[in-house]
Amino acid sequence: MxxxxxxxxxxxxxxxxxxxxxxxxxxxxxxxxxxxxxxxxxxxQERSPGLGTxxxxxxxxxxxxxxxxxxxxxxxxxxxxxxxxxxxxxxxxxxxxxxxxxxxxxxxxxxxxxxxxxxxxxxxxxxxxxxxxxxxxxxxxxxxxxxxxxxxxxxxxxxxxxxxxxxxxxxxxxxxxxxxxxxxxxxxxxxxxxxxxxxxxxxxxxxxxxxxxxxxxxxxxxxxxxxxxxxxxxxxxxxxxxxxxxxxxxxxxxxxxxxxxPAARARTASLSMAFKKPEEVVGNHIAKYQAMKLAKMLMAYDFEHKLNPFAELGGFIFTFMGDGKPGTGKTTLIQMMAGLINDYCANAGYPFRYQNLSTESIDSYQGKSAQNAKAFIKTVTDPNVIGFGTIDDIDQLAGKRGDRQSSAGQLEITAVLMESFAGANTVVRGNCTFGMFSNYPENVDDALRQRAGARFLVDGPQTREDYIDILHLLMGKNHAIPVGDHDLFEAQAIKKAVAASYDRHSRPQEDALAKVFDEVQAKTGPLDTIAKMGAYLKAIQEADERFTGRAIKNITDAIKVRAMDFELPDEWMENPDLFLFKDYATKKSMIADLAQPITVDMVIQEINRYADSEFRYADKSDEAAIDNAVRDMQRMEEAKRRFMEASRS
Incomplete structure (x- = not known):
């Protein structure tokens, strides 16, 4: 070797x-x-002479x-x-x-x-x-x-x-x-x-x-x-x-x-998770497609070089956030991605480690929560394994700074995750990825949320075809009810569905962002140059001050992912000699040959995708803050009323 x-x-x-x-x-x-x-x-005890020791x-x-x-x-x-x-x-x-x-x-x-x-x-x-x-x-x-x-x-x-x-x-x-x-x-x-x-x-x-x-x-x-x-x-x-x-x-x-x-931790722990196949994930087309691509990207990691060509060429997703309403398929997405990586690693003989940071990691002892979070990060980032770490319900696990409801343990976890995902000593080798999932991303600390390099909107089934497909899938086979006028899972054809999903982002989905988009285009015309797109980004920042330089970095990382908008061939996963067991330079060259040039459409779509998510979070966050303020005022009014009644009596 x-x-x-x-x-x-x-x-x-x-x-x-x-x-x-x-x-x-x-x-x-x-x-x-x-x-x-x-x-x-x-x-x-004494022994008799001549007896063995x-x-x-x-x-x-x-x-x-x-x-x-x-x-x-x-x-x-x-x-x-x-x-x-x-x-x-x-x-x-x-x-x-x-x-x-x-x-x-x-x-x-x-x-x-x-x-x-x-x-x-x-x-x-x-x-x-x-x-x-x-x-x-x-x-x-x-x-x-x-x-x-x-x-x-x-x-x-x-x-x-x-x-x-x-x-x-x-x-x-x-x-x-x-x-x-x-x-x-x-x-x-x-x-x-x-x-x-x-x-x-x-x-x-x-x-x-x-x-x-x-x-x-x-x-x-x-x-x-x-x-x-x-x-x-x-x-x-x-x-x-x-x-x-x-x-x-x-x-x-x-x-x-x-x-x-530790080197010996490359041993693979057996997973008791119920894995899902890609065809069992209905809707969520972009999220599913990105997860499938990322699972194969991880397999390009070179254990000798301790680096992934995707991390060097650009397009590797180190952290991502999946958000959506309850029941839209976040857990299913985790099960699908973990299952794909597990199968690929088993075929190649690579050690795979999956770990989830749960609410059990929050400890009342000072510093213990931070230790638990650091142990989680170290376990997944071990350069001797392919790692996948998830943080489900991150809004409950990591505290929001300035929020009086956040415990000391939650704030410790927030600090560790922020340092680990984009700190001065963060090294992205490309052997692992972290997924943060939440039903209420507006409750996640702004700085931590912005450390998610990619955004997956997990919105579940959307169309009539999606609902027919998921009904058929979940009912199982113990029935003789005809399908009717419908081509099963035709709407889940990934390439077709993803192309349609990306096209939708040629224009913003959030009303507040659409207003900014229209105003900029009215002044500059079509956003077809770097200067015009930069003006659009500045206008977004003026509308939402939380849209900072880190947001631009995340957008450009997402654009690089789009430039690598291809799945490594299944044959490369099934027969490791074709790609996985090649030396680092050969793998890097094979990947570079598959890359495609960055287009204006890609840039506009990724700006809109990212900004849509930030505006969506901001709206929900503001509404939540207003609701809390209203409740506080109502409680204060009720307290005053009771105090006056008690004073008169």
């Missing part, structure tokens, strides 16, 4: 040089815990611990792992676990050494050993040592989890979960690894692991917790930029280190 140019390889000979150190750490070392509480040892009596009484969890002779993690069952022989899985831990410790040391060489840490270490470290540089020295410790911990946990991810061929749920990881020490990388290996030893002992599957479940659970905690601590550290902005590869294991992003 070839590597992309921005990958730096961690040399195999340097990794193997660290094996003796890693083996020594697994064999035994002394550690006095500083943060985590030490488990209390139980009475160790691996077999032991295991109580059948639930909750009764019959072995020590702490060793007086220090931490001996390799022995602890070998004692995880009653078999005196080492099992293949135990051997694999020990090899994975040795490999992960060695790679963690090499990664921290690489960081030291990239920064001044290596020089500071030499000065410190020689006793010549200047006092003014001690703070910087400790900052870099702490950064090196975080790198060692994350790489160790990341690679251990990666190597163990496919070790046991079982589909069972994890039977053993690790407790909270606490012994995270940041004095230096060596002490950090000592602390975490000590705690892993304690966890294995306390859990009374009895099978290889339980052992692996426990270790992977421990590693995933450790990665999350380390990533949170590393989040705002500028010292770590040389590591977090670089990518490393261990060729022999096909393992990549991408900052503090």
């Amino acid at each position: 070839t590597t992309s140019n921005d990958l730096m390889e961690l040399k195999e000979d340097r990794i193997r040089e660290k094996y003796p150190l890693a083996e020594a750490m697994l064999a035994g070392f002394d550690h006095t815990p500083r943060i985590a509480a030490k488990s209390q040892p139980d009475v160790v 691996r077999r032991r009596f295991r109580s059948t009484t639930p909750g009764l611990v019959t072995r020590s969890t702490a060793r007086p002779e220090g931490v001996q993690l390799s022995v602890r792992i070998l004692e995880c069952d009653d078999d005196p022989l080492t099992t293949p899985s135990q051997a694999s676990v020990l090899r994975a831990l040795r490999r992960a410790i060695a790679v963690a040391h090499v990664a921290s050494d690489q960081f030291a060489e990239q920064t001044e840490l290596a020089d500071l270490k030499r000065s410190n050993l020689a006793g010549t470290l200047d006092a003014s540089r001690k703070d910087r020295f400790q900052q870099l040592l702490s950064a090196s410790a975080l790198i060692s911990l994350h790489v160790f946990a990341n690679m251990t989890d990666f190597l163990l991810s496919g070790l046991v061929g079982t589909t069972e749920e994890a039977t053993v979960q690790s407790g909270e990881v606490e012994e995270i020490l940041l004095d230096n990388d060596q002490l950090a690894l000592h602390g975490i290996l000590w705690e892993l030893d304690q966890e294995i002992a306390a859990a009374q692991v009895e099978t290889d599957s339980q052992l692996i479940d426990l270790i992977t659970s421990f590693c995933e917790q450790l990665m999350e905690k380390v990533a949170l601590r590393a989040e705002n550290s500028l010292v770590l930029h040389p590591f977090s902005q670089s990518r490393y590869r261990v060729e022999a294991d096909d393992f990549e280190i991408t900052g503090f992003t």
